[in-house]
Amino acid sequence: MISSLTQAERGAAMLITLAGMVAGLAMAAAGQGDPMGAHGWIVLLFFALFFGLLARAAYGSDELEDRSLAYYDDPTKVGILLSLAWAVIAMGMGVWVAAQLAWPDLRFDAAWSGFGRLRPVHTSGVIFGFGGNALIATSFHIMQRTSRARMPGQVAPWFVLFGFNLFCLIAASGYLMGVTQSKEYAEPEWYADIWLVVVWVVYFTLYIRTLARRREPHIYVANWYYLAFILVVAVLHIVNNLAVPASWTGAKSYSAFSGVQDAMTQWWYGHNAVAFFLTSGFLGMLYYFLPKRAERPIYSYRLSILSFWGITFFYIWAGSHHLHYTALPHWVQTLGMTFSVMLLVPSWASAGNALMTLNGAWHKVRDDATLRFMMVAAVFYGLSTFEGSFMAIRPVNGLSHYTEWTIGHVHAGAMGWVALITFGSIYALVPGLWRRETMYSWKAVEWHFWIALAGTVIYVFAMWNSGIIQGLMWRTYGESGTLRYSFTDSLVAMHPYYVARAFGGLLFVTGAIIGAWNVVMTIRHVPRQVPERDHPTTSETMEPALPAAE
Amino acid sequence: MKTFLKPLLKPFAAFFEGHAKAHYRLERHSLGLTAAIIVAAGIGGFIEIAPLFTIDETVEAAPDMRLYTPLEQAGRDIYIREGCYACHSQMIRALRDEVERYGPYSLAAESQYDHPMLWGSKRTGPDLARLGEKYSDDWHVRHLVDPRALVPESVMPHYAFLLDAGLDVESLPDRLAALRAVGVPYSDEMIASASADAIGQALPDTDRADGVFDRYGEETAVRLFDGSADRVSEMDALVAYLQVLGRLTDLPAQIQPVPEG
Amino acid sequence: MEISHELFVGFSKSFGLFYLIALSVGITLYAFWPSLGGRFDKAAKSILDDEDGPCR
Ligand code: HEM
Ligand code: HEM
Numbered sequence: 001m002i003s004s005l006t007q008a009e010r011g012a013a014m015l016i017t018l019a020g021m022v023a024g025l026a027m028a029a030a031g032q033g034d035p036m037g038a039h040g041w042i043v044l045l046f047f048a049l050f051f052g053l054l055a056r057a058a059y060g061s062d063e064l065e066d067r068s069l070a071y072y073d074d075p076t077k078v079g080i081l082l083s084l085a086w087a088v089i090a091m092g093m094g095v096w097v098a099a100q101l102a103w104p105d106l107r108f109d110a111a112w113s114g115f116g117r118l119r120p121v122h123t124s125g126v127i128f129g130f131g132g133n134a135l136i137a138t139s140f141h142i143m144q145r146t147s148r149a150r151m152p153g154q155v156a157p158w159f160v161l162f163g164f165n166l167f168c169l170i171a172a173s174g175y176l177m178g179v180t181q182s183k184e185y186a187e188p189e190w191y192a193d194i195w196l197v198v199v200w201v202v203y204f205t206l207y208i209r210t211l212a213r214r215r216e217p218h219i220y221v222a223n224w225y226y227l228a229f230i231l232v233v234a235v236l237h238i239v240n241n242l243a244v245p246a247s248w249t250g251a252k253s254y255s256a257f258s259g260v261q262d263a264m265t266q267w268w269y270g271h272n273a274v275a276f277f278l279t280s281g282f283l284g285m286l287y288y289f290l291p292k293r294a295e296r297p298i299y300s301y302r303l304s305i306l307s308f309w310g311i312t313f314f315y316i317w318a319g320s321h322h323l324h325y326t327a328l329p330h331w332v333q334t335l336g337m338t339f340s341v342m343l344l345v346p347s348w349a350s351a352g353n354a355l356m357t358l359n360g361a362w363h364k365v366r367d368d369a370t371l372r373f374m375m376v377a378a379v380f381y382g383l384s385t386f387e388g389s390f391m392a393i394r395p396v397n398g399l400s401h402y403t404e405w406t407i408g409h410v411h412a413g414a415m416g417w418v419a420l421i422t423f424g425s426i427y428a429l430v431p432g433l434w435r436r437e438t439m440y441s442w443k444a445v446e447w448h449f450w451i452a453l454a455g456t457v458i459y460v461f462a463m464w465n466s467g468i469i470q471g472l473m474w475r476t477y478g479e480s481g482t483l484r485y486s487f488t489d490s491l492v493a494m495h496p497y498y499v500a501r502a503f504g505g506l507l508f509v510t511g512a513i514i515g516a517w518n519v520v521m522t523i524r525h526v527p528r529q530v531p532e533r534d535h536p537t538t539s540e541t542m543e544p545a546l547p548a549a550e
Numbered sequence: 551m552k553t554f555l556k557p558l559l560k561p562f563a564a565f566f567e568g569h570a571k572a573h574y575r576l577e578r579h580s581l582g583l584t585a586a587i588i589v590a591a592g593i594g595g596f597i598e599i600a601p602l603f604t605i606d607e608t609v610e611a612a613p614d615m616r617l618y619t620p621l622e623q624a625g626r627d628i629y630i631r632e633g634c635y636a637c638h639s640q641m642i643r644a645l646r647d648e649v650e651r652y653g654p655y656s657l658a659a660e661s662q663y664d665h666p667m668l669w670g671s672k673r674t675g676p677d678l679a680r681l682g683e684k685y686s687d688d689w690h691v692r693h694l695v696d697p698r699a700l701v702p703e704s705v706m707p708h709y710a711f712l713l714d715a716g717l718d719v720e721s722l723p724d725r726l727a728a729l730r731a732v733g734v735p736y737s738d739e740m741i742a743s744a745s746a747d748a749i750g751q752a753l754p755d756t757d758r759a760d761g762v763f764d765r766y767g768e769e770t771a772v773r774l775f776d777g778s779a780d781r782v783s784e785m786d787a788l789v790a791y792l793q794v795l796g797r798l799t800d801l802p803a804q805i806q807p808v809p810e811g
Numbered sequence: 812m813e814i815s816h817e818l819f820v821g822f823s824k825s826f827g828l829f830y831l832i833a834l835s836v837g838i839t840l841y842a843f844w845p846s847l848g849g850r851f852d853k854a855a856k857s858i859l860d861d862e863d864g865p866c867r
Contacts, residue, residue, distance in 0.1 A: 116632045120636075145858065178632065179631075212580065220854050231584060245728065246727075257665070258665045259659075291859065302843060305851075312591050315591075398643070474648075477647075483650055487675075601823055
């Protein structure tokens with residue numbers, strides 16, 4: 001892959017890695033005796049690895065292809081593989097933390113293996129590692145295809161991809177060492193946050209520069225969703241992470257906000273991380289891969305525009321539904337509740353639009369597990385947004401808040417929607433991207449689908465049940481007018497559900513492993529596809545093959 | 551549909567064609583789209599959050615509110631480091647059952663010096679907002695060393711290693727200074743003597759302990775939190791923090807909040 | 812402070828509502844404006860055959 005870089009590009013890349021090594025060394029030196037020092041070494045090694053690879057090829061020949069002929073897909077390929085690797089690791093972590101709640105001694109006798117430190121490894125690992133890499137990879141694919149233009153330059157996409165993964169690496173390793181800001185989904189400390197801003201700015205410019213090269217004036221709607229994801233996440237990230245480090249030689253920092261203001265800022269961030277990380281970008285995926293796979297244009301393009309602006313506008317107000325009945329002023333709670341309920345409209349518009357696109361192509365859904373992944377994802381999207389709007393109603397939230405119900409809602413969205421649409425998109429993408437005739441095993445895709453669906457259903461039902469039981473037990477009064485159950489009683493009642501959840505999660509991660517294996521086997525063992533089209537094409541990429549009739 | 555709409559819209563066409571063109575141009579230029587997204591998304595967030603920063607009203611006045619001592623703040627940092635907030639909330643909602651189970655509901659004033667707040671979003675374990683002085687120091691230490699020895703059904707991880715880990719008191723002045731930078735009113739003296747105060751609070755009957763009373767008030771708990779006078783451990787800090795939860799001000803108890811619902 | 816807080820909240824509530832309505836109307840008009848239909852249809856179909864290489 002380095003061989004397709006020009007000498008100038010190699011030079012630029014070497015300079016960047018060199019700068020990264022210097023930064024890493026400085027961190028390692030300054031942060032001695034602090035986790036920041038360890039992070040310095042990680043940064044140093046990370047950049048040294050790439051520096052080494054580049055140096056080895058520095059004077060190699062550059063057998064340059066004609067760049068005007070083909071899209072630049074190498075970063076997409078690597079992004080997909082990284083996404084799958086993170087999926088297996090981070091969902092594995094999910095199973096581990098789930099198991100710890102069922103059997104608390106299922107851990108090592110070391111600080112790093114406690115629930116509190118592992119849980120953010122799971123959450124950041126799935127959201128950023130698995131989800132983020134998939135978003136970056138697919139966005140590279142989609143922005144080029146819909147613009148019919150190649151990305152400008154070949155350094156920026158790698159910088160974005162690997163820079164982002166460095167952020168994930170620092171985040172995950174930091175949690176194990178106890179480095180965290182405690183803000184959910186914004187746990188990494190100040191230096192990681194600054195680094196992410198740099199990466200994100202490059203990502204945004206890359207996207208805009210690619211769009212600027214398009215010939216068609218209209219920008220396909222999937223790109224809008226990706227742009228909203230990039231932009232709003234940037235704003236959220238910068239504001240919520242404002243903090244003052246205790247010292248420049250240590251990881252610890254203190255948030256600029258406190259108390260109510262901090263709570264509102266955090267959940268403005270938290271809810272919109274859901275909206276713009278876990279929803280908007282993945283809707284971009286849906287709006288591209290689903291019509292493409294079904295070989296039908298989206299049912300209503302207009303509806304997709306309406307729901308885009310609806311989602312972009314309404315979501316941002318909804319954060320305060322995380323703070324019902326708390327010390328947050330009442331009017332802000334009401335505002336959050338109102339907008340959360342209204343959110344159902346654009347959300348269901350998107351879910352409905354996806355399903356209506358498939359109307360008339362149900363035979364394809366029946367035969368093609370890849371399309372079925374996408375369809376079920378749209379269903380779960382509709383389901384979890386309905387549930388979310390319902391839970392945002394104050395009295396309902398009075399019951400659901402703090403309970404396993406929230407966890408059930410999270411995973412209906414995260415597993416059922418985010419993960420399934422991602423797997424569907426990956427299966428749609430892989431054969432074409434590597435110019436393979438087909439996936440290595442369509443049977444395995446089928447298996448993955450059914451295992452993942454079963455795992456999701458088991459997980460979500462277990463948590464719905466347990467959450468409602470838990471919420472009711474906390475507020476049940478006995479005859480004498482006192483609370484009937486101790487907290488411990490409710491904890492005991494959770495045990496069977498915790499076991500079921502761990503089992504559901506195990507199924508789900510098994511599916512992910514099968515998927516990763518299938519992708520690797522496709523790359524390694526499926527013969528290359530011979531271009532065979534009725535019009536001449538110089539494209540690297542061919543249409544993905546539909547499964548052969550079995 | 552179209553034939554029905556067209557005559558209806560015709561009078562507005564001049565205006566709207568213009569508008570449509572404007573929007574179309576805006577969209578052609580991806581930067582215009584960018585601006586539109588920021589405006590659409592930015593305004594909601596701004597409107598919702600901005601008023602909170604102008605308020606004295608959202609935060610009640612709590613004149614008796616004291617600051618975390620350096621030892622308690624160090625304990626708070628350990629609470630964050632270990633991810634306790636992932637399972638324990640510190641926010642009692644204004645609901646009858648919560649008030650009866652955990653105590654008066656939480657007021658905004660109580661977390662006004664909490665950078666960041668630790669209200670939490672999940673109760674795998676019980677709420678801790680009013681945990682302070684509910685159990686003895688000894689109970690806490692034994693519970694943290696082996697939760698299931700005291701509560702057989704518990705799923706809490708153990709934190710025995712905190713007993714063996716010496717507390718890093720060196721960095722405390724820096725930490726307090728950073729907290730002052732974000733708005734916690736620590737005095738120069740408090741910052742300068744932060745390390746000594748942290749040690750003093752865990753070692754009663756020493757000169758250093760007196761300094762703690764001077765600076766943070768006679769009410770401050772100065773004890774051998776982990777039961778050992780050999781050195782100040784991370785356990786000391788964490789237990790000192792747990793014992794002060796909900797006790798920085800009397801306000802909630804004073805105004806006897808009446809719960810809703 | 813008192814006044815500016817009241818002011819802020821009042822502004823948030825009233826302006827927010829107008830903003831919401833204006834935005835919804837604007838977007839709806841844009842999306843359903845008859846003469847834009849062709850452009851949208853074209854965009855929707857454009858992705859079905861976009862693999863034949865970049866044009867620049
Ligand atoms: C293998 C499947 C999975 C398992 C076993 C699993 C397990 C868990 C567990 C045990 C928790 C902690 C719950 C608690 O504190 O009570 C959790 C939290 C979470 N997981 Fe997963 N998970 C899985 C998949 C996923 C996926 C695919 C995503 C996202 C794409 C995800 C996102 C989250 C989030 C956001 C939270 C935090 C929820 C909150 O704070 O309310 N999980 N998961
Ligand atoms: C219309 C759309 C949605 C609304 C109105 C909504 C609303 C809510 C509500 C009310 C809560 C509970 C807050 C609490 O009591 O603490 C919540 C939590 C959550 N939701 Fe949603 N939801 C929506 C869609 C989604 C989707 C599609 C996903 C995932 C992909 C998702 C992920 C989450 C997560 C991760 C949390 C847990 C946050 C935490 O406590 O850590 N939501 N949502």
